Amino acid sequence: MLDIKWIRENEAAFDAALAKRGAEPMAATLLALDDTRRAVIQKLQDMQSRRNSASKEIGAAMAQKNPELAEKLKAEMAELKETMPATEQQEREAVAALDDALSRLPNIPLDDVPVGKDEHDNVVKRTVGEKPRWNHSAREHFEIGEALGYMDFERASKLSGARFTVLTGPLARLERALGQFMIDMHTGEHGYTEVSSPLMVRDEAMYGTGQLPKFAEDLFRTTDGRWLIPTAEVTLTNLVSAETLEQEKLPLRFTALTPSFRSEAGSAGRDTRGMLRQHQFWKCELVSITDQESSIAEHERMTECAENVLKRLGLHFRTMTLCTGDMGFGARKTYDIEVWLPGQDAYREISSCSVCGDFQGRRMNARYRVKDEKALKFVHTLNGSGVAVGRCLIAVMENYLNEDGSISIPDALLPYMGGLTKLERAA
Incomplete structure (x- = not known):
């Protein structure tokens, strides 16, 4: 399997290597899949971070005897708990889509390999x-x-x-x-x-x-x-x-x-x-x-x-x-x-x-x-x-x-x- 980080940093070289093997360019498609994966991972991380901070804020609100704020934060926590499983599934699907695309790509030939069709x-x-x-x-x-x-x-x-x-x-x-x-x-x-x-x-x-x-x-x-x-x-x-x-x-x-x-x-x-x-x-x-x-x-x-x-x-x-x-x-x-x-x-x-x-x-x-x-x-x-x-x-x-x-x-x-x-x- 190829390294998506290397592909991102060497987009033109990657497509040129595929062309040597008679394959269509794939960098743009792979990077789009990777962008989707990264975006949903970031979204999930933000949700997890907010859940952790809200939990602390609930404790602080209750210590300050501010039940209104505490209830508002609890409602936010409940909503996060309800929506996070769907985001986690999106993450799994995004990772699987990228991995599947990468797993079907051939290896990159070394520079001294002769270029040819058959x-x-x-x-x-x-x-x-x-x-x-x-x-x-x-x-x-x-x-x-x-x-x-x-x-x-x-x-x-x-x-x-x-x-x-x-x-x-x-x-x-x-x-x-x-x-x-x-x-x-x-x-x-x-x-x-x-x-x-x-x-x-x-x-x-x-x-x-x-x-x-x-x-x-x-x-x-x-x-x-x-x-x-x-x-x-x-x-x-x-x-x-x-x-x-x-x-x-x-x-x-x-x-x-x-x-x-x-x-x-x-x-x-x-x-x-x-x-x-x-x-x-x-x-x-x-x-x-x-x-x-x-x-x-x-x-x-x-x-x-x-x-x-x-x-x-x-x-x-x-x-x-x-x-x-x-x-x-x-x-x-x-x-x-x-x-x-x-x-x-x-x-x-x-x-x-x-x-x-x-x-x-x-x-x-x-x-x-x-x-x-x-x-x-x-x-x-x-x-x-x-x-x-x-x-x-x-x-x-x-x-x-x-x-x-x-x-x-x-x-x-x-x-x-x-x-x-x-x-x-x-x-």
């Missing part, structure tokens, strides 16, 4: 590794998996409908190995603390990280009103909601290997074949909680941690700086890591690492205390995939495909595969 305006930051060179033809992951006999979309559809996959045997083990490899790497080498957290959360948690109220259609909801997490960013970031942290204990770095659940609203016709875009998928999530001075450097560090997964697996990828029109709702700056998929002859996103500034900290009311300073500050938050397990499985299948249709196991995964060095067709 993915075509993203900028390559770096390219790592080389595309595989074979004598045989590339194939897409679903062709490889079905030919091996370990990937079954028909049975998945029978169980759950479209956008689900059943993996069996060594391919299921390979997926599990990838997740284990990632979580071990981030905890053992990158200094993240592993967290096992709930997969269902309350409204407040979704609001805190920005999924609600604007993106409810992208989520799955249970019959008792909880939400299935679309990413462990929700739970890991909200670990510090409504808390005050000590600056010297920052940054906090969390990681979790969890399923994620997404409705894929608006994705009709996109990536319908295979397991690129699923309703349920595994992801290794990275979250950092920092102070305002450290968040930019932490963004570079987090992105490097995610890149290291692909480097260790020997996968070719490029890292993109997203333009203003392609960034997520809560981000100030985002790097997308795109892995090369030979079967598609294309780069596809496998990780998205974002710095959010204090946008989520405000929504969660998560603050930190600077030593020897009285005022508290909102924490800065960052999140990224380290990386999406299903897409990494696709990348390994397509990049390590052999001419006979088997899949070689990357060296980094061998300790997790129980002696398997290759995935071959089921007997």
Whole structure:
């Protein structure tokens, strides 16, 4: 959530930042809502002040044996008592109206984010590794998996409908190995603390990280009103909601290997074949909680941690700086890591690492205390995939495909595969 005080002091800059994101100017509307809020708050404060002073005046009038004045003041007190609840309701409504408007606005991009409309305006930051060179033809992951006999979309559809996959045997083990490899790497080498957290959360948690109220259609909801997490960013970031942290204990770095659940609203016709875009998928999530001075450097560090997964697996990828029109709702700056998929002859996103500034900290009311300073500050938050397990499985299948249709196991995964060095067709 954005700071209305900052918007008031930077009206033109705020509307210019929204324009970079392709949004309409909102400063005048927000300031009008804030004026209404401030006016009703002032009115209520005046009424409360008058009630307090009138109470004292009644006592003084009675001490002076002036019953006429005392009765007049009592009548005024009665009128205040009768009218104040309506004013208090006006205050609640004015605060809610402003908060609702602010909660639907995207974050402000950093100055160095390229301005653009969509993915075509993203900028390559770096390219790592080389595309595989074979004598045989590339194939897409679903062709490889079905030919091996370990990937079954028909049975998945029978169980759950479209956008689900059943993996069996060594391919299921390979997926599990990838997740284990990632979580071990981030905890053992990158200094993240592993967290096992709930997969269902309350409204407040979704609001805190920005999924609600604007993106409810992208989520799955249970019959008792909880939400299935679309990413462990929700739970890991909200670990510090409504808390005050000590600056010297920052940054906090969390990681979790969890399923994620997404409705894929608006994705009709996109990536319908295979397991690129699923309703349920595994992801290794990275979250950092920092102070305002450290968040930019932490963004570079987090992105490097995610890149290291692909480097260790020997996968070719490029890292993109997203333009203003392609960034997520809560981000100030985002790097997308795109892995090369030979079967598609294309780069596809496998990780998205974002710095959010204090946008989520405000929504969660998560603050930190600077030593020897009285005022508290909102924490800065960052999140990224380290990386999406299903897409990494696709990348390994397509990049390590052999001419006979088997899949070689990357060296980094061998300790997790129980002696398997290759995935071959089921007997």
